[in-house]
Amino acid sequence: MVKTKVLERIKGSAKKLKRELFVLLLAYKDSRVPWYAKVFSILIVAYAFSPIDLIPDFIPILGYIDDLILIPLGISLALKMIPQSIIEDLRIQANEIKHKEKPKNWFVGILFVTLWILVAIWFGRLIYQLSSRA
Template structure:
């Protein structure tokens, strides 16, 4: 059973890399690029909708949201692009996930803005 889970996780990681490369491909429609970029950013982001320290619920986003997003994104991308990106993803699996500090900073900034906005809305409700 553990071997199957590890294999599932490895396949999930490979699919994220496929989507990462698909985001950069000019043959992918704009709507698919935007959705795919969101899925990849969420998968690479250290911040989750439900924090992992919350028992059971914390891992639901990793088990449900990310695979569901991957499945939808893969359906939006042309098959020939996916084939090309799978080759690149296999190479990337050997190296590791890319580090892009600018994009990482933008993601953190986005989460900070969302949290501040949420606190402001909650504050308005209680005043």
């Protein structure tokens, strides 16, 4: 019971962070937002989605500190730089965009699946050739 509540709280926090990151992305594109807030917002969004971290994730415990502390702290600071009325407008925009029907791009999906199949075939042949030489 306690684990379920903690897990639900963590999931809720993660969804809120994701929404706030989207708000910051929209803030970067909004002309009402000051330039310094735009710069800071896009840096936070870029860092959040970047595969490169200040502390690599493979380092035990410390590797996740940036994900657990730096990103939420950066989001909080960026939101404080933007006037509250603009943030409310951007949250409404983000919510509307979230609930729109997203178009499906079957061509890109098929392209990626085909690419992965070709990579698997190539890798399988490579392993077969290496094992037959031994």
